[in-house]
Amino acid sequence: MQEFIVSTARTVLSKYLLLLLALLLVVTFSVLVPDTFPTVTTARSILDAMVIVTILAIAEMLIIIIGEYDLSIGFVVGLLHILMIGLIVKQNIPWPLAIVLVLSIGTVIGLVNGILVYYFRINSFIATLGTGTIAYGLSNWYTNGQQLFGSLPKGFTNIYSAKLFGLPVAAVYVIVITSLAWFVLEYTKTGRQLYALGANRRAAELTGISSRKIVLGTYVFGGLIVAIAAIILASRLRTGSVSTGPDYLLPIFVGAILGSTTINPGRPNPWGTVIAVMLLGIGISGLQQLGAQFFVVPLFNGVTLILGVGLATYSSGRGGNR
Numbered sequence: 001m002q003e004f005i006v007s008t009a010r011t012v013l014s015k016y017l018l019l020l021l022a023l024l025l026v027v028t029f030s031v032l033v034p035d036t037f038p039t040v041t042t043a044r045s046i047l048d049a050m051v052i053v054t055i056l057a058i059a060e061m062l063i064i065i066i067g068e069y070d071l072s073i074g075f076v077v078g079l080l081h082i083l084m085i086g087l088i089v090k091q092n093i094p095w096p097l098a099i100v101l102v103l104s105i106g107t108v109i110g111l112v113n114g115i116l117v118y119y120f121r122i123n124s125f126i127a128t129l130g131t132g133t134i135a136y137g138l139s140n141w142y143t144n145g146q147q148l149f150g151s152l153p154k155g156f157t158n159i160y161s162a163k164l165f166g167l168p169v170a171a172v173y174v175i176v177i178t179s180l181a182w183f184v185l186e187y188t189k190t191g192r193q194l195y196a197l198g199a200n201r202r203a204a205e206l207t208g209i210s211s212r213k214i215v216l217g218t219y220v221f222g223g224l225i226v227a228i229a230a231i232i233l234a235s236r237l238r239t240g241s242v243s244t245g246p247d248y249l250l251p252i253f254v255g256a257i258l259g260s261t262t263i264n265p266g267r268p269n270p271w272g273t274v275i276a277v278m279l280l281g282i283g284i285s286g287l288q289q290l291g292a293q294f295f296v297v298p299l300f301n302g303v304t305l306i307l308g309v310g311l312a313t314y315s316s317g318r319g320g321n322r
Contacts, residue, residue: 018262018272022279029286036289044168046281051170052077052233054277056248057255058181059225061268064256065185066218067198068117068124072132073226073252076109078245079135080230082143085240089150103227109135110223114216139242148240160235173232174274177225181270194218195267250301251280258308280304 030038056073063070080102087098109131116127162169185191196204197214205211234240259273260266280301287296 015263015265018258018275018279022275022282025279025282025286029282029289033286033289037286042285042289046278046285047168047171048236049285050277050281051174052229052236053248053251053255053280054174054274055177055225055229055232056252057259057273057277058177058270059222059229060252061256061259061270061273062181062194062218062222062225063124064260064268065194065198066214067201068215068218070113070128070219070222071125071249072109072113072128072135073222074246074249075132075135075139076106076223076245077226077230077233077248078242079139079142080106080227081234081237081244082139082148082240082242084231084234085148085150085152085238086142088152088156089148095153095156099231102231103224106223106227106230107220108223110220110226111216113223114219117219118212118215136242136246139245143240143242145242149238152238157235157238160232170232170236173228177228178270178274185270190214198267250298250305251277254280254301254305254308258304261308276308 026038036042056077060070060073083105084098084102087093087101088095093101113124113128113131116122116131117124120127122130158169160170164172185194193204193209193214196207196209197211201211233244237244255273255277256268258276258279259270260268261272262275263269263272283304284297284300287300
């Protein structure tokens with residue numbers, strides 16, 4: 001009986017440690033700042049901050065699953081949200097058509113990343129850092145270093161501000177994208193192929209899995225998700241700024257990597273990614289309400305990333321030993 005209890009406790013801690021830590025942080029900050037933290041306003045603020053990060057972290061998670069990385073995501077979401085605003089206010093393009101164009105551009109950028117990684121055999125760190133830097137340069141060129149703003153149609157701003165079934169529509173986006181990613185990864189042949197390729201590419205290829213299709217397809221789909229996030233971001237901010245995108249780079253890596261330590265320990269997974277991003281949001285919000293200085297946010301993200309990589313490596317190694 002004692003062994004059963006110990007085994008059950010270990011399983012629960014292994015699968016739900018991050019969720020328990022998130023709940024612990026909620027309780028801790030509620031005690032330390034009872035007047036401001038345990039409020040609806042704080043909950044909305046955390047949700048508002050984590051929507052874009054979560055969607056981008058899901059895109060990064062898919063790339064990590066196949067054993068690659070994408071350093072361009074922060075820069076690309078910056079470029080695409082700028083283009084979304086610019087196409088409407090500068091080029092006077094109807095916002096539905098502008099959305100189609102931004103989705104197409106995001107998909108093409110993802111395809112370019114995939115081609116560089118698969119066909120040209122460029123290390124994914126270098127390839128995506130290069131395309132990301134190009135995207136950053138294009139952002140500066142398009143805006144001339146200035147913020148883009150102007151009158152935006154109500155239909156476009158409702159993309160972020162509307163409610164659906166009583167919920168903020170932004171939360172619905174996260175639930176839908178995460179659920180789709182979870183279903184594909186857990187219940188389809190494609191999901192099994194992604195995990196197999198990431199675990200051992202040569203062995204996966206010997207079983208008949210096309211690494212070309214998986215690598216290119218994953219980067220393309222990742223680019224599409226980034227474009228979706230950019231459209232939501234543009235609707236939320238209603239301005240285009242060059243400095244916006246790069247700030248997402250570290251949090252999305254933290255979410256994607258730290259997420260592999262929970263729910264399904266040892267491998268990246270969608271719901272683990274959501275919990276990891278939620279943990280970040282709670283921690284940062286609580287520290288800010290305690291009066292932490294502005295530099296605490298990057299410090300918190302950096303420390304969490306290091307811990308996440310360590311825990312992910314340990315979980316993966318432990319999983320391989322069983």
